Amino acid sequence: MKKETLSTLSRKYLMALTGLFLCFFLVIHLAGNFQLFLPEAQARESFNGYSKLLSGNIFIKAVSYILYASIIIHSVDALVITVFNRKKAGKYEYDKRGAASKWYSRNMGVLGTVILIFLVFHFKDFWYQYKFGTLPLDAAGNKDLYEIVIRAYGDIWYVLFYVLAMFALGYHLLHGFYSAARTIGVYHPRYVAFIRVFGTWYSYIITFGFAAIPLYIYFTHY
Amino acid sequence: MKIFLKIWRQKDAKSNGKLVDYEMDNVIPHMSFLEMMDTLNEKLVVSGEHPVEFDHDCREGICGQCGMMINGRAHGPLKNTTTCQLHMRSFKDGDTIYVEPFRAEGFPIKRDLKVDRSAFDRIIGAGGFVSVNTGQAPEANSIPITHEIAESAFDSAACIGCGACVATCKNSSAALFTSAKISHLAKLPQGQQEAHKRALTMVAQMDAEDFGHCSNTEACEVECPQGISVLNIARMNWEFLKGNILK
Numbered sequence A: 001m002k003k004e005t006l007s008t009l010s011r012k013y014l015m016a017l018t019g020l021f022l023c024f025f026l027v028i029h030l031a032g033n034f035q036l037f038l039p040e041a042q043a044r045e046s047f048n049g050y051s052k053l054l055s056g057n058i059f060i061k062a063v064s065y066i067l068y069a070s071i072i073i074h075s076v077d078a079l080v081i082t083v084f085n086r087k088k089a090g091k092y093e094y095d096k097r098g099a100a101s102k103w104y105s106r107n108m109g110v111l112g113t114v115i116l117i118f119l120v121f122h123f124k125d126f127w128y129q130y131k132f133g134t135l136p137l138d139a140a141g142n143k144d145l146y147e148i149v150i151r152a153y154g155d156i157w158y159v160l161f162y163v164l165a166m167f168a169l170g171y172h173l174l175h176g177f178y179s180a181a182r183t184i185g186v187y188h189p190r191y192v193a194f195i196r197v198f199g200t201w202y203s204y205i206i207t208f209g210f211a212a213i214p215l216y217i218y219f220t221h222y
Numbered sequence B: 001m002k003i004f005l006k007i008w009r010q011k012d013a014k015s016n017g018k019l020v021d022y023e024m025d026n027v028i029p030h031m032s033f034l035e036m037m038d039t040l041n042e043k044l045v046v047s048g049e050h051p052v053e054f055d056h057d058c059r060e061g062i063c064g065q066c067g068m069m070i071n072g073r074a075h076g077p078l079k080n081t082t083t084c085q086l087h088m089r090s091f092k093d094g095d096t097i098y099v100e101p102f103r104a105e106g107f108p109i110k111r112d113l114k115v116d117r118s119a120f121d122r123i124i125g126a127g128g129f130v131s132v133n134t135g136q137a138p139e140a141n142s143i144p145i146t147h148e149i150a151e152s153a154f155d156s157a158a159c160i161g162c163g164a165c166v167a168t169c170k171n172s173s174a175a176l177f178t179s180a181k182i183s184h185l186a187k188l189p190q191g192q193q194e195a196h197k198r199a200l201t202m203v204a205q206m207d208a209e210d211f212g213h214c215s216n217t218e219a220c221e222v223e224c225p226q227g228i229s230v231l232n233i234a235r236m237n238w239e240f241l242k243g244n245i246l247k
Helices: A008-037 A040-056 A058-088 A108-132 A145-152 A156-183 A189-221 B033-046 B118-125 B147-157 B164-168 B175-186 B195-208 B219-223 B231-246
Strands: B003-009 B018-024 B096-100 B109-111
Touching: A008 A040, A008 A058, A008 A156, A008 A189, A008 B195, A008 B231, A040 A108, A040 A145, A058 A108, A108 A145, A108 A156, A145 A189, A156 A189, A156 B231, A189 B231, B018 B033, B118 B175, B118 B195, B147 B175, B164 B175, B164 B219, B175 B195, B175 B219, B175 B231, B195 B231
Parallel strands: B003 B096
Antiparallel strands: B003 B018
């Protein structure tokens, strides 16, 4: 019974706060990506201009560091919590406890790992390319990230991997969003009911919104 | 009814246990699960075997003493039921039933199905009370409390401390138990004075007792014989947060 440096609740606050920040980021990210649904010429100009705007803005740069930190803290904290819980958990010879809860609420670590693997590819193919790769330029002289996006989604397996990862994200959010609200202490039944509904809609919109992009590009361009 | 049992037998806290097979003929569907266990024990005593030890007391579903994992579920297959209120009519003739103790790092097994749940007592001891050190109980109606608040506090207070929440939790978290005690007192004017301090000391004790993190799977509420709401956990989180900021 040694004294831990952080209480179990504090570790969960850290998960909730970083998770909610990532939820907020997803909204901004998806809103920006919706430009990809514009007619091609307009989408190219708008999307590349938007990328230029974001990459040149000092405020966005500061927020991006919070984003990187959130991803790292959320992942490391999850690992710490999982290892800790595994040590404390009772193990049964015959176990049907799963009947009392949702499968995705018990497998946040697995879903999170899928998302993390996805992020490695996502960062490599877009973030790294934009920051450090050599990109063609569009008519306005901006780096043509739009072209990179279109090329990436030409491969059906890549598209399917994206869609699958978005469903992992969807289930992760379905539990994560209201769980975060619970952790930071929203206890009034009225607000809890609202958050439950809001979180479900939020998860659907994020999942189908992001999953639609590679599918849309694959079917309209290839 | 004929019932096949696979019961966890363990000699003491230190030895390794194993599932042992027993057969029961003439089980009456009206028997409670514990009466079935009693019948098995009578048989074992007659044959010179050590009876299966298990915790029980009131057998009315209100004391929180009994508790077993029955077919992999805390207190058996029914929702919101104690082991003593489970009856053999919930099973079929010829069923095989697995019976294991509640398992968690914070609940060491003493023998067979008997589990040491004194960790819960120590969590209560760390702050689950109102510090009034002198005099007799004051007149009950001298502090006005609305009906809604009294009912809500009573809903939290209904926790019988059986430990099913811990047993069913994949993380063996004691969040539902601890939060029910914290919320019960935080809702009432008598308990509000120490609400923040109580949240901090009780959570610290909960952590010291080797329970895991709550990951909000809500299995505890499903298995809890009293249907204690998981919103108590939200309340505990809130009181703990306030306590940390205001301490």
